[in-house]
Amino acid sequence: MELRPIAHIYTDFEEKFGIPRQSGRVQELTGRIVFTPGYRDPEALRGIAYFSHLWLIFDFTEAHRDTWSPTVRPPRLGGNRRVGVFASRSPFRPNPLGLSCVRLEQVCPAGKEGTVLLVSGVDILSGTPVYDIKPYIPYADSFPEAAGSYAQVWQDYRLTVEFPERWLSLLPAEKRSAAIACLAEDPRPSYQNDPERLYCMRFAGCDIRFTVRENVLTVQEVVREIDQNGEK
Amino acid sequence: MELRPIAHIYTDFEEKFGIPRQSGRVQELTGRIVFTPGYRDPEALRGIAYFSHLWLIFDFTEAHRDTWSPTVRPPRLGGNRRVGVFASRSPFRPNPLGLSCVRLEQVCPAGKEGTVLLVSGVDILSGTPVYDIKPYIPYADSFPEAAGSYAQVWQDYRLTVEFPERWLSLLPAEKRSAAIACLAEDPRPSYQNDPERLYCMRFAGCDIRFTVRENVLTVQEVVREIDQNGEK
Numbered sequence: 001m002e003l004r005p006i007a008h009i010y011t012d013f014e015e016k017f018g019i020p021r022q023s024g025r026v027q028e029l030t031g032r033i034v035f036t037p038g039y040r041d042p043e044a045l046r047g048i049a050y051f052s053h054l055w056l057i058f059d060f061t062e063a064h065r066d067t068w069s070p071t072v073r074p075p076r077l078g079g080n081r082r083v084g085v086f087a088s089r090s091p092f093r094p095n096p097l098g099l100s101c102v103r104l105e106q107v108c109p110a111g112k113e114g115t116v117l118l119v120s121g122v123d124i125l126s127g128t129p130v131y132d133i134k135p136y137i138p139y140a141d142s143f144p145e146a147a148g149s150y151a152q153v154w155q156d157y158r159l160t161v162e163f164p165e166r167w168l169s170l171l172p173a174e175k176r177s178a179a180i181a182c183l184a185e186d187p188r189p190s191y192q193n194d195p196e197r198l199y200c201m202r203f204a205g206c207d208i209r210f211t212v213r214e215n216v217l218t219v220q221e222v223v224r225e226i227d228q229n230g231e232k
Numbered sequence: 233m234e235l236r237p238i239a240h241i242y243t244d245f246e247e248k249f250g251i252p253r254q255s256g257r258v259q260e261l262t263g264r265i266v267f268t269p270g271y272r273d274p275e276a277l278r279g280i281a282y283f284s285h286l287w288l289i290f291d292f293t294e295a296h297r298d299t300w301s302p303t304v305r306p307p308r309l310g311g312n313r314r315v316g317v318f319a320s321r322s323p324f325r326p327n328p329l330g331l332s333c334v335r336l337e338q339v340c341p342a343g344k345e346g347t348v349l350l351v352s353g354v355d356i357l358s359g360t361p362v363y364d365i366k367p368y369i370p371y372a373d374s375f376p377e378a379a380g381s382y383a384q385v386w387q388d389y390r391l392t393v394e395f396p397e398r399w400l401s402l403l404p405a406e407k408r409s410a411a412i413a414c415l416a417e418d419p420r421p422s423y424q425n426d427p428e429r430l431y432c433m434r435f436a437g438c439d440i441r442f443t444v445r446e447n448v449l450t451v452q453e454v455v456r457e458i459d460q461n462g463e464k
Contacts, residue, residue, distance in 0.1 A: 001235045001291055001363070003327045006318075022372035039326060044302035046316035050381035057289065057329055059233055070276035084278035086238075086365040089372075094271060095235045095363045097289055099331070101373060131233070131327045133318040136375060137383040140254035141333060144374045149282035151369040 005129035006039040009058065009119075012175065014126050016062055018187040018201035021075060022089065022151075023100035024121040025185055028178035031102065031124060033117040033133070040114035049107050053136035054119065058098045059129040060091035068094045075190040077150050089151070100124060101136055158184040159217045167208075167222040175204040183210065183217050237361035238271040241290065241351075244407065246358050248294055250419040250433035253307060254321065255332035256353040257417055260410035263334065263356060265349040265365070272346035281339050285368035286351065290330045291361040292323035300326045307422040309382055321383070332356060333368055390416040391449045399440075399454040407436040415442065415449050 011031045013019050020026045033056075035044075048054075071082035072090040085093050102119040109115065117133075161183045171179055187201050195213040198220065202208075209221040243263040245251050252258045265288075267273075280286075303314035304322040317325050334351040341347065349365075393415045403411055419433050427445040430452065434440075441453040 001328075001361075003233045003235065003329075006326050022369060024372050041302040044316045044318050046303060046314065046319060047381065048316055048319040050379065051319065052379035053375050055331060057327075057331070068271075070273040071278060082278065084276045084280055086276050087278060087280040087283065087367055089366055089369065093364060094238050095289075096233075097235075097364050099287060099289070099364075099366060101375065129233075132325060132329050132331075134321055134331060135319055135381065135383065136378045137254060137321065138376055138378045138380045139384060140256050142374045142376045142378065143285050143333065143368060144370055144376055146368045146370045146374065147282065147284035148370045149279065149367065151367065152371060 003131045005036055005059070005131060007033050007035045007130040007133070009033050009056070009122070009124050009126070009128050009130055011122050011124055011126045012178065012204040013124075013202070015202045016125060017199075018182050018203060019125065020123045020182060020185050023102055023123045025123065026178060026181040027103070027121045028181055029122045030105070030118060030120045030178075031122040033119060033130060034113045035115070037114075042110055042115045045107065045115055045117070048104065048117075048135065051104060051135040053101055054104050054117075055132075055134040055136060055141075056098075056100050056102060056124070056130055057132040057134075058100070058124060059131065060093075060096035060098050061125065061128055063091035063093070063096040065092065065096075068092070074150065077190075083150070087149070097131070098124065098128075157186070159186050159212065159215055160184075162216060162218040164219060167219050170222045170224055171206055172204060179203050179208060183208070183219070186212070186217070188212060235363045237268055237291070237363060239265050239267045239362040239365070241265050241288070241354070241356050241358070241360050241362055243354050243356055243358045244410065244436040245356075245434070247434045248357060249431075250414050250435060251357065252355045252414060252417050255334055255355045257355065258410060258413040259335070259353045260413055261354045262337070262350060262352045262410075263354040265351060265362060266345045267347070274342055274347045277339065277347055277349070280336065280349075280367065283336060283367040285333055286336050286349075287364075287366040287368060287373075288330070288332050288334060288351075288356070288362055289364040289366075290332070290356060291363065292325075292328035292330050293357065293360060295323035295325070295328040297324065297328075300324070306382065309422075315382070319381070329363070330356065330360075389418070391418050391444065391447055392416075394448060394450040396451060399451050402454045402456055403438055404436060411435055411440060415440070415451070418444070418449070420444060
């Protein structure tokens with residue numbers, strides 16, 4: 001089957017580093033779903049506002065490979081144990097399709113981009129092609145008692161984040177809590193534990209540089225990219 | 233993106249008529265997932281048995297079209313009201329991808345078809361290509377309080393099924409409760425209500441013929457296909 005993008009989603013992540021490892025982990029992370037011109041028909045969205053959650057099937061654009069590996073090393077297992085690719089949500093899979101459940105926040109009336117959907121709880125790279133949008137149907141999709149194996153183990157795992165005010169104030173006000181929540185998710189590759197190492201998460205047009213010592217993440221610097229009118 | 237089938241699923245439905253309208257509606261319905269030779273590697277399934285539920289992304293093979301319609305008429309709305317295709321789980325969508333959550337019943341050790349997965353709660357045509365299998369992760373996938381709109385309305389809707397013993401006994405014993413449960417789902421197109429009309433659901437190698445008067449479905453006849461040794 002040949003898939004054609006029906007839409008693209010735009011988020012605060014232009015790079016993979018720091019994207020939460022599942023949808024819904026950071027509810028504050030928002031996305032704008034913009035339909036491609038051939039699918040920009042408001043009729044196709046009739047009734048969608050009555051649903052609170054949507055499934056997105058999307059392209060793991062950075063995981064396209066000519067070959068596939070039968071096993072992967074999930075970050076939730078410390079990055080050093082292998083599980084089967086079909087027992088994981090890794091992007092590196094034979095057909096690199098992503099599946100995320102997002103909350104539908106707003107259906108924006110048709111403007112020059114057509115009707116746009118605002119969603120939250122995203123875990124997707126900005127600019128990602130979306131192949132399908134389906135409503136979430138609780139009786140068919142919700143199994144709170146399902147056994148989630150290793151993927152549940154770190155459900156409540158979070159770092160403490162120290163984000164000095166002088167750096168935090170450089171972020172747009174409405175992006176601050178999302179940034180802190182993403183950092184608390186521990187963006188490091190799981191097998192790394194070097195307290196001297198300086199990491200950089202690119203988020204909402206800023207480079208957020210930080211170190212991690214034990215369970216505390218400390219932001220060392222924030223650099224805003226030069227914006228359109230040439231100011232830092 | 234070009235998708236390649238990683239597996240095919242074999243179920244008791246060789247025809248679309250009678251397939252439950254969502255996964256999990258009829259838990260007794262089982263399926264066998266057989267991997268295609270290029271993906272028949274038991275390592276790709278390592279750890280999968282620790283999950284109770286799986287997502288299948290599959291091909292709505294009978295819904296391939298050259299064009300797409302922005303609206304569909306869901307059976308749950310009586311078949312006469314239109315909603316947007318992205319506000320429905322209809323198979324007739326720009327990219328005809330299906331998404332179902334099934335229960336993993338058994339991982340069958342490698343035989344001549346390789347490792348086979350037995351699943352239940354299926355709503356899929358036999359022989360359907362499967363493009364991806366992902367583990368169900370409750371914290372990311374389960375939202376019991378999500379608003380399900382019209383799709384929830386008929387959650388508890390079921391017909392009473394009268395299946396005379398003389399006909400029921402023609403079904404393989406292990407298929408009987410699944411057949412009754414599928415009939416209770418009301419396989420008719422929703423806009424039809426003709427008590428004289430004889431419908432036929434083809435299930436597990438049998439033609440099950442029935443009528444529906446008000447909320448009672450009555451099986452009128454069962455015809456088994458001639459099996460391999462020439463007997464009816």
